[in-house]
Amino acid sequence: MNLLFHHVCKDLRHSRWLIVLTWLTAACILWLPASLVEKRVEVMQWLPYISCGAWVLVFLTAGRIVQLDAPRRDTAFLRSRPFSSSDWLASKLSSCLILILPMALLQVAMVLVTGLRPEFIDLLLIFFEEMLAFCVVMTLALAIATRSKTYSNFIGTTMVIFFAAYIIFVMYMIAEKQLARTTKSEWSYDNEYLKLSRLLITQVIAVLGLAGGLFLCMRARRPERLAAVISSTVMIAALAWFFWPLNFVKTFTRPEATAPRSEWPDLSKLKLSFREQESWSQKKAGSVPARFSFSDGVYNDTTYRRISGHTQLDGLPEEWFAFPNSFEYELSLTNGKTFSGRYTASAGLWELMALPLVGMALPWDKSTNPLCDVELAEFPLPKAADAMTGAKLRGNVHVPFKRPVILGRLPLRAAASTKIGNRHISITEVERNDMEIRYKLAIEQLRVLTRGDWYSESHRRIEFLAVNVAKREFLRQGSAESSGRSFGHYSLQFLDFSQTIHRDLTKEHDGGIIPEDWLNGAELLIVGDEFGGTLSQSFDFSEVTLSNP
Amino acid sequence: METIIEARNLGKRYRQKDAVHALSLSLPAGRACAFLGRNGAGKTTTIKMLAGLIRPDSGSCSLFGQDSQHLRPEDWQKTGYVSENQELYDWMTGEQLIAFTSKLYPSWDKPFEKELLEKLGIPLRRRVSFCSRGEKVKLALLLAMAFRPRLLILDEPFAGLDPLVRSEFLDTVLEITHQNDWSIFFSTHDVDDVEKLADDVVIIDEGRLQVSESLDSLQNRFRRIDLQGPHEPLMKTAAILGLERHADHSRFIHSAFNSETLATLEANHSEAHIDVSTISLKEIFIALAKNFQTENPRS
Structure with a gap:
């Protein structure tokens, strides 16, 4: 342990100016809470650049620390000294951790100084999120620097890798644009959680890869093997970032803003029925009974038509509202074309619905029918040749009940x-x-x-x-x-x-x-x-x- | 006797060229072995493979019986290594570097360190980056010796040093190694130094082993022979190197000289005066090098 500490001190002394510069750059982020609330937006314009600079500096500094005694460099001082590969790796990781630790703590400090009074668990999560992100940068630098013979070699390799990654990314974007379906993708706020799942799984893979690399390194006593493990890890993590299919985050979210079960409306007493409603017709200049109403929207140069069905909802207690609804549907045209899809509603209630809670009346009459219509389907508008009549529409609607608080x-x-x-x-x-x-x-x-x-x-x-x-x-x-x-x-x-x-x-x-x-x-x-x-x-x-x- | 260094069929290729080819050698404990060869002969590559700093493409080598590719910290605690292009932490002062390195060795000998400092005259308070090449080499030598290693590997440590520094350096190494009965494996271009220091000599050319024997044996079997007076032209054999003939005078170096050789020469060239003289290791090396060059001209 003493020897490890001895090496960490040496590494930190070697790169002290770069480390101080990195920390100072990160410390600039504290400008934000230091400024008045009104000024914070202006200050924040600069923070992404400072943050980006801090990340680059972390990468360069970690690379420099590792490069000092890189195992690939046969002229390195430590290569011919009694110091095991596992100790070498442990000392380099420790030095790099000391480098990134204050950066994560600065982020926590920033949150504290803003006066948001976060809970302890929030601070802990923020700290770990920051550490994970910095760890990914640090381990990338470690992987490249371990396999580079000189620091300039490290910089060159990094530039080549990033350039290659950029080219691949651009190609991916172009391919995605070319190959993407033009139909409107099914949107759900679950998708946001899927993104979060991907983010988390990427970080988990990064940490597991690092642990695996450490294990391999300690067994084989060849720290440069870590580079291969980390490179593979980054590849797998990148794939997970883009393609991880399983959404596991929502399961863990707290069911906040949910009323106690005992106060929920009794669904068995509710009756939702579809009905015809008088609708204004321009052609006939008079009102006609209609089952549906339609509205159009354009997405990716394709016009989508949304169908709403007229409904009657009976039995909903006064304090509850039914809005908005989700649905899944299948629409079959007479020429054999079929559309299907799903929509998950996410909107909240209108603030005016809270008026009764302060003893004021709603500015509309809710008592007769709390749900006049529900959305049933959304589909790309058929071409002129397609039949617009005689279609079959079936599916399910899901009407959430909410009450204002x-x-x-x-x-x-x-x-x-x-x-x-x-x-x-x-x-x-x-x-x-x-x-x-x-x-x-x-x-x-x-x-x-x-x-x-x-x-x-x-x-x-x-x-x-x-x-x-x-x-x-x-x-x-x-x-x-x-x-x-x-x-x-x-x-x-x-x-x-x-x-x-x-x-x-x-x-x-x-x-x-x-x-x-x-x-x-x-x-x-x-x-x-x-x-x-x-x-x-x-x-x-x-x-x-x-x-x- | 314990074998400190053992290499078997060691091979290394750089692109299409064999830097080292099927090289086998060994160093018994307590011996000093000089590793000689022309520029690009493969000396540094061999030493780096022996020390486990680069991986051989074929063959194997070991230090203290431990595979060089898996040297443990305890093996390095017995091995001092100095190379001409070895990096020192040049942002440290000499004092800091010594203090840092001493903590790596449980056997670090503080009084011996002081003795070496006095002998070598190393500036302690100056940053290593501001030290001259000679001072850096001396510092590297101190760092490789102060823990009293059983094996000292020196890769052209004298290169670029002025004669005075080289002399000081050599004297120090000589004195200390003889006192402590260390094993030394060193490569050099300066053959004069070898005679002072080495017990054994290994010569390689084009990555192939040419000579591996004790210095005494080598010097015993090489003789310069001068034939003066009328004599028949000499038949060129593998043992005759650097044959020169001017009228009635022939001169050459015999690489397998013994009493029978002299008797044969006297019998074959009875009218000529035969003068046999010993030669220095430098002359032996030059004769061999010229011979290798003739046999394997480089492109």
Whole structure:
């Protein structure tokens, strides 16, 4: 152990200036929390470059440390000294770990200094995520440097490898573009979790490869064999990054924002039926009964048509809402063409649905039918030659039930702030004039990849609603501008609302002069939703006409 | 007697060329062996294979009975290695480098280190990168000797040194090795040094072993012979090297000289005066080298 320490000290002394430079570069990332919240977005523009520089420096420094006594260099001082290969590898890994350890700690420090008050487990996850990423860079440098005879050889090999990798990447992108199907891919927020699964499995492979390399190295006493193991590991990890099929992350995510089971609507008492509805027809200049409505969208130069079916939902308790729905379908045209697909909805509730929770009425009548229509299918618009009538449509719809919850209430004034989950929300500005109220929010968020917080997650969507309960009025319409940036484990978003007053349904219209005292007692509601089960129902329609009547 | 170095059918190819071909040699304990050859003969390649620094393409070699490709730290604790192109940590001072290296050897002899420092006159406070070549070689020698190795491998350690430094260096090595009964395997171009230091001589050419015997035996079998006066032209044999004839004077080096050789010469050339003289190792080496060159002219 003493000998190992002796070598680590020697390595660190050898590359001390480069190490200090690397750490200083990483320390620049602390500019971010050091600056005021309003300035952070500007500072963050530079951080990716600094971060990139730090990574390059880690690579170069690790390469230099390893190159000092590279086993491939027969003139190296240590080659003819009593020092085993396994000790050599252990000392180099230790030196490189000492190099990257402060870099990961700096990321943790950055999160701490931002004032986001992360939980201990978050800090631990951030630390390990950073360490894993730096380990991949470090081991790549280790693999290349171990097999290089000189440092310039190491740089040259690196450039060739990266150039080759870039060429392969470009070729892959071109091939993917050429070979990709033009049909719209099935989208699901599960895909985001698949990305996360790939990210995680890549890192697991990297660590396993490193452990395997160490094992082989210690058995064979040839540290350069590690290079082959690591190269293979990187190849496998890259393949996993692109092609790993199994989504295992969602299984581990907490079922947050789920209402207690006992409060879920009783599905056996719910009745969802498809029905005809009066629809306006341009041709006939009159209303006709219709089963469906259609809307079009363009994706990859292909027009897609979405079919919604008119429905009647009975038995849903007052506090619950049914929106939006997922579906899978199969559409058969009369000429034999068949389309099929699946869609998983991810949107959250509309913030106005929270009004009853503060004793205000909804600005629409929900009681008669809480679900007027559901989405059934989306398909590429058939060509003119294809029959647009007589199609068969069947499949399943999945209607999730959600209820609004108020996650936080803030007085609508500057400097008010609260923490919702991992989001720190503060009101930075509130202005009133006769026509509108303008308020600006800063949302700082901790991003921990393994927790999935970075990715869209329907159940944790939050919305904002400014209300004055005493006056039974709320703000709406107007504009909402969003800007922000993310870097590392920190994300900052600014929301700038300019809104007018929407008065209660009992009032006749929106807008109007905003009284000077409106802000007295005004609150900002932070609204989320809770999941309460899914109603699945099959459908089977024949003689479908694929356009509006 | 224990064999310290053993090489069997050692071979190494660089692209299309045989750098070393089927080389076998051994070094018994307590002997000093000079490894000679022309430039590019394969000396450094052989030494690196012996020390396990490069992998042979064929054959095997061992140090202290341990395969050179799998030398253990304990084998290196018994082996000092100095090469002309060996790197030292040149960002360290001499003092730091000695302190660093001493921790690698449990047998590091501090008083002996001081003795060597006095003998060699190494600047301790100067960074290695600012030291002259001679100072670096002396430092490398100290680092290879202060732990009292049983085997010292020196790959052209005298190359590029001025005569004074070389003399100091050689004297130190000589004195210490004779005192301690170490085994030494060293390559050099300077054949004069060999006579002082070596017990055995190994000569290679084009990667092939040409001579491997004790220095005494080698010097005993090589003689310069001068034939003066009328005599028949000499029949060229493998043993006759560097034959020159000017009128009634023939001169050559006989590589297998013994009492029978002289008797035969006297019988065949009774009218000529035969003068037999001993020659230096340098002359032997030059004669052999010229002979190799004639037999295997390089492209």
